[in-house]
Amino acid sequence: MGNLRDQIFYRAINDSLDRLRNEMCLKYKPKKENRFFVNWITYEIGVGRLGPEGIMFEISSKIPGEFFAGKGLNSKYFKEVRDIMMKAFKKPHDVKMENIVRSLNINELKERDYVKCAFLFKNEELYEEDDIDKIIKAVTIGKMELPDIPGITTLGGKAVIYKMQESIYSAAARLVAEFIKANDVAIKKYAELAKSLPVKVAKKTVKKTAAKKAAPKKAAPKAKATSKGARKK
Numbered sequence: 456m457g458n459l460r461d462q463i464f465y466r467a468i469n470d471s472l473d474r475l476r477n478e479m480c481l482k483y484k485p486k487k488e489n490r491f492f493v494n495w496i497t498y499e500i501g502v503g504r505l506g507p508e509g510i511m512f513e514i515s516s517k518i519p520g521e522f523f524a525g526k527g528l529n530s531k532y533f534k535e536v537r538d539i540m541m542k543a544f545k546k547p548h549d550v551k552m553e554n555i556v557r558s559l560n561i562n563e564l565k566e567r568d569y570v571k572c573a574f575l576f577k578n579e580e581l582y583e584e585d586d587i588d589k590i591i592k593a594v595t596i597g598k599m600e601l602p603d604i605p606g607i608t609t610l611g612g613k614a615v616i617y618k619m620q621e622s623i624y625s626a627a628a629r630l631v632a633e634f635i636k637a638n639d640v641a642i643k644k645y646a647e648l649a650k651s652l653p654v655k656v657a658k659k660t661v662k663k664t665a666a667k668k669a670a671p672k673k674a675a676p677k678a679k680a681t682s683k684g685a686r687k688k
Contacts, residue, residue, distance in 0.1 A: 461505055463606045467616045468503035468510055471624040476500050479631065495519050496638045500627065509577040510623065511548065514630055516638055518552075518568040522646045529568050532645050536570045539637035545630060548575035570638075574630060582618040590614040 476489045479500070484492040490499045501513035516536070518529050533552040540547055550573075556566045591614050593599040601613045 459606055463604070463616065464505055464510075464619075465503070467604070467620050468505075468512070468623055471620045472500055472503050472512060472627060475624055475627050475631070478628075493635055494639055495522075495642060496635075498631065498634065500631065503623070506575075509575055510581070511573060511575045512623075512627065513571055513573045514627070514634055515553075515569045515571040516634060518570060519642055519646070520568060522642070523649050528645050528649055528652075532641050533568070533570050535641040535644065536634075536637045539640060540572055540634065543630060543633045543637075545574055545576075545626060547572040549573040572630075572634065574626075576623070576626065578619075581622040582615060586618050587611065587614045590618060 476491075479491045479498070480489065482491075486492050486497055488499070490497050492498075496519060497517040499515045501515065503510060503512040505511075518532050520529060523529055523532065530552065537550045540550060551571050553569045553571050554566065555569055590599070590601070591610055594601055594610060594614070601610075601617050604613050604616050607613050607616060
């Protein structure tokens with residue numbers, strides 16, 4: 456972010472994403488750090504950043520491990536959501552399953568798996584020259600007004616930033632909606648499947664414990680017989 460242009464673009468991108476985060480927190484149940492909770496899933500919209508190819512941001516959702524504890528379904532759940540999102544109106548630039556550890560307090564850590572989708576938008580996807588010309592014309596004839604943008608003085612420059620912000624906001628909002636639908640499909644499928652599966656770890660532990668406790672019982676009859684024999688003498 457070494458030059459003024461990059462700083463202005465960075466601020467504009469994240470103003471749009473902040474707007475969307477706030478709206479999602481008002482529409483759904485808000486969580487810490489501007490996350491929001493929908494149908495058993497916590498979502499997070501990451502910080503937008505500039506790269507050599509364009510503008511990138513992430514949308515992530517928590518894998519509801521409480522439904523799958525000991526069932527080995529986290530990876531399958533991730534693949535289900537990934538496959539659905541690969542058919543979204545904007546194909547993710549990258550999708551990965553990430554393990555995140557959060558500190559609840561000094562003595563407790565919380566470990567969760569997440570689906571993380573990264574989206575890349577090139578400048579030509581966010582605005583075209585025709586779009587900018589239409590905005591300039593509308594402002595010139597008094598049909599619309601553009602907000603003040605610190606660092607931008609020209610009408611053309613303001614039009615570019617305005618159009619880019621609106622494009623980022625609408626695209627991110629649409630992707631969040633598709634992400635929520637993808638999780639709704641996956642949780643319905645795998646929460647039902649989890650009910651029919653045994654908890655493998657718990658079963659192994661029970662068998663080992665039972666085997667250890669069973670051994671001493673075999674020696675009990677011999678001990679009683681010896682005791683009776685001693686009394687007869």
